[in-house]
Structures are given as structure tokens and as C-alpha cells.
Amino acid sequence: MRWILVLLAAILGTVAASVAGVDFGGEFFKIALVKPGRPFEIVTNVHSKRKTETIVSFNGEERVYGADAMNIEVRRPQVAYSQIRRFLGTSMDHPMVSSLTENEYFPYTLTQNLTRGSVALKHNNEHVFLAEELAAMVFGHARQITNDFAEGPVKDWVITVPMYFAEPQRQAIIDAAEIAGVRVLSLIDENTAAALHHGVDYVxxxxxxxxxxxxxxxxxxxxxxxxxxxxxxxxxxxxxxxxxxxxxxxxxxxxDETLGGAQFDLRLAEKFANEFNTKLKNGQDVRKIPRAMAKLRAAARKTKIVLSANEEIPVVVPSLHADMDYKGHAS
Known part of the structure; x- marks a missing residue:
């Protein structure tokens, strides 16, 4: 497909209503806002950050999002749902779905939605949420922070999707957005969106x-x-x-659907778990303990970021399990 950038400029120059461009990532989402007669702006969230974690957690009956939801994930990982995008439009036997529970140690209870043939998640043995419903909750939060930033309703969205998403996965994105009360003008591949952005200033x-x-x-x-x-x-x-x-x-x-930053996090968390397991008795494995593993994943994410600018970092996780701390190094 050949894209003509002058057409894009013409559309943006004559847009009659605000449009949001949503980069819906596996770990974070980001939003760009285009308003009539104004250059696009990057939406900031309640913490004045340009990117927001793609996660929804439950504190009793309250839904919590973003960085606040990540804090709950460390304490109560069974009620915090991240990596939501991987569930959309897939089945339970999809390798990227089964990997979450079998290889990445997320404490999710998955079930098959017989009507749609897609993945659903059991919550507190009382509720079952479709993957589209969880994504819709995140989209609802995204809509709220966009409306607050725009000082008015923004009903039209363009959403990025991975280039490998098949039709069921793309339709699941559209369904989730509709549940959240927004209209999807278009889906665009992530790399195509980046190419489009590069082309705007291309000489x-x-x-x-x-x-x-x-x-x-x-x-x-x-x-x-x-x-x-x-x-x-x-x-x-x-x-x-x-x-x-x-x-x-x-x-x-x-x-490559299996290679991303989360895999680097997992390798670090595995290293920390192996070292901590040497302190445990009776062959216990800290990976099987949801709260402890959530702490190790959080420590791994922080370690990865620090190692981007440093050659070595001490890693300490207080009270990881059984009143014992984890202490180690990463380089």
C-alpha cells in the first residue's frame, strides 16, 4: 500500500472534531490528540506522564489503573490484569496465552468463552471477564484522561495494532473500544504509523x-x-x-511474537528466583508464589532500566518470602 502524506496533511488541516491516536501497547499505552486548527499534542495522565501502564487492578469494587494498578499488582497479583492485549481475539491454546501462566508465572485463572470462542479470566471466583471487557476498562480510562486533557469529549480514535494481528484480534480491539464508548475510525499497524510520522518531515x-x-x-x-x-x-x-x-x-x-522487553524482565526474574530458591527448604520454588513472583518481576523491570545506563546494580527485595530478603547483583 502506498501512502501519500499530502493527503494526511489535508485531512488534519480540515478536521472538524478532535481525534485521538492511541498507541495501545502490551505494557504501556500513549495518546496523541489532534484538535481542529492546532498541531497534535501528547496527552498526559493523572501523574503528568506521557505513557500509562496497560493494566487494570481491583481494590474491592474499585477499578484502579496505570501506576496505581501496578502497585496493587505487587501486593495482590491475583486481582491485577496486565498483558491484556495478548488475550484479545485468541484462544486458550494460543502459545502467547498459555505462556503467561505456564512460563511467565502470572496467577491468572483462564477459561474459554463458549459463545465467542475467545479467552476469559475468572476474577475472585465470582466474576468472569472477557478479554474485550478488560481492554474496554483500560480504554475507558484512556478516554477519561484524553477528555480531561482536551477539556471536552473526544469520541473518534485511531488505534495502532501489531502487524501480526489477525482479523479476530483486530475485531476484538474494535469491540473493546465500542464497549468503552469510542468510535474507531481506523486501525493502523504500529510500524506503518511510525513510517507515517517519519514521512511528515521527510525531505x-x-x-x-x-x-x-x-x-x-x-x-x-x-x-x-x-x-x-x-x-x-x-x-x-x-x-x-x-x-x-x-x-x-x-x-x-x-x-517475532515471542521476543520483547518482557522476556528480558522474565530472564532477570528467573535469575533472582533461582538464587533465592537456594535459601528455601523442601525444594520450594518461589516462582509458584504469586506475590513473591510479582515482586521479582517488579525488581526485574527496575533492574533492566537501571542497567541501561549502568554496568552493575545491587538488587534487594525486602521480605520476598518467609521473612527472608533477596539480595543479589545484576550486570
Whole structure:
């Protein structure tokens, strides 16, 4: 598919209502807001952050989102639901679904929705939430912070999806958005959205030759790579005027659904768990203890971030299990 950027500029320049562009990631979501006659803005959440954790937790009957929900996940992981996107439009035997409970030690109780054939999650043995319902809760929170930022309702959204999403997964995104009370104008592949953004300010080569670039997108749950070709051409624009049109085409794309930042977190958490298990008796495994494993995942995420700028970091998790601390190092 060939995208013409002058068309995008024309649409944005004449938009009659506010539109939100939602980058719905596996671990975080981000929102861009386009209002009539104004350049786009990045929406900030209640903590004045540009990205918000893709998670919903329950504190009794109250729903909690974002960083506050992450705090609950560490204390009560059985009532905190993250990695929601991986459940959408899939079945229980999908490798990325079964991996969450079998290999990544999330304490979820999954069940099959017989009507839709999709995944549902049991909550407190009292409620069953469809994956679309959980995603709709997150979308509802996203809608609220967008409306607050825009100082008015924003009903129209464009949502990014991974390039490997099949039709059932894309439809599940649309269904979740509709439950949340927003209208999806379009779904766009994540890498295509990045290519579009790059093309807005693209100048082109001096000789006018096509230029190819590679987009490397490693997210929380997957790796996606695209090869994109940009071209420019000059066309008449009124009397004695010309304008330059930028076009791009996605020539090829590839992905790995199993390789993402969460896998780095898991490797660190596994290292910490193995070291702590040497302190336990009777062959106990801290991975089987939901609260302890949630603490190790949180420590792994923090360690990964710190190691991005440091060669070594001491890791301490107080009262990990059985009144014992975990103390170690990562490099």
C-alpha cells in the first residue's frame, strides 16, 4: 500500500472534531490528540506522564489503573490484569496465552468463552471477564484522561495494532473500544504509523531517488521490523506554483511474537528466583508464589532500566518470602 502524506496533511488541516491516536501497547499505552486548527499534542495522565501502564487492578469494587494498578499488582497479583492485549481475539491454546501462566508465572485463572470462542479470566471466583471487557476498562480510562486533557469529549480514535494481528484480534480491539464508548475510525499497524510520522518531515534525497529505511520496533511483547521506501515528486499547485508530495510504501515486514522487553524482565526474574530458591527448604520454588513472583518481576523491570545506563546494580527485595530478603547483583 502506498501512502501519500499530502493527503494526511489535508485531512488534519480540515478536521472538524478532535481525534485521538492511541498507541495501545502490551505494557504501556500513549495518546496523541489532534484538535481542529492546532498541531497534535501528547496527552498526559493523572501523574503528568506521557505513557500509562496497560493494566487494570481491583481494590474491592474499585477499578484502579496505570501506576496505581501496578502497585496493587505487587501486593495482590491475583486481582491485577496486565498483558491484556495478548488475550484479545485468541484462544486458550494460543502459545502467547498459555505462556503467561505456564512460563511467565502470572496467577491468572483462564477459561474459554463458549459463545465467542475467545479467552476469559475468572476474577475472585465470582466474576468472569472477557478479554474485550478488560481492554474496554483500560480504554475507558484512556478516554477519561484524553477528555480531561482536551477539556471536552473526544469520541473518534485511531488505534495502532501489531502487524501480526489477525482479523479476530483486530475485531476484538474494535469491540473493546465500542464497549468503552469510542468510535474507531481506523486501525493502523504500529510500524506503518511510525513510517507515517517519519514521512511528515521527510525531505528526500537531493537527486530525488527513492530512499529505503528499516523500522526496528521492539516492544514489550514482540519485535516488528519493516522496510519502507520513500519517494518525492513535484506536482503543480495552482498558477506558477509547485508542491512536493512525499509517498512511502511498506516493501516488506517481519516479526517475532515471542521476543520483547518482557522476556528480558522474565530472564532477570528467573535469575533472582533461582538464587533465592537456594535459601528455601523442601525444594520450594518461589516462582509458584504469586506475590513473591510479582515482586521479582517488579525488581526485574527496575533492574533492566537501571542497567541501561549502568554496568552493575545491587538488587534487594525486602521480605520476598518467609521473612527472608533477596539480595543479589545484576550486570
Amino acid at each position: 528526500g534525497l537531493e537527486n530525488g531517488a527513492p530512499e529505503r529505511i528499516m523500522l526496528f520496533n521492539m516492544g514489550s511483547t514482540s519485535l516488528q521490523v519493516s522496510i519502507v521506501e520513500y519517494t518525492t515528486r513535484v506536482v503543480p499547485d495552482g498558477f506558477k506554483k509547485n508542491k512536493t508530495i512525499v509517498e512511502f510504501e511498506v516493501l516488506s515486514k517481519a516479526w
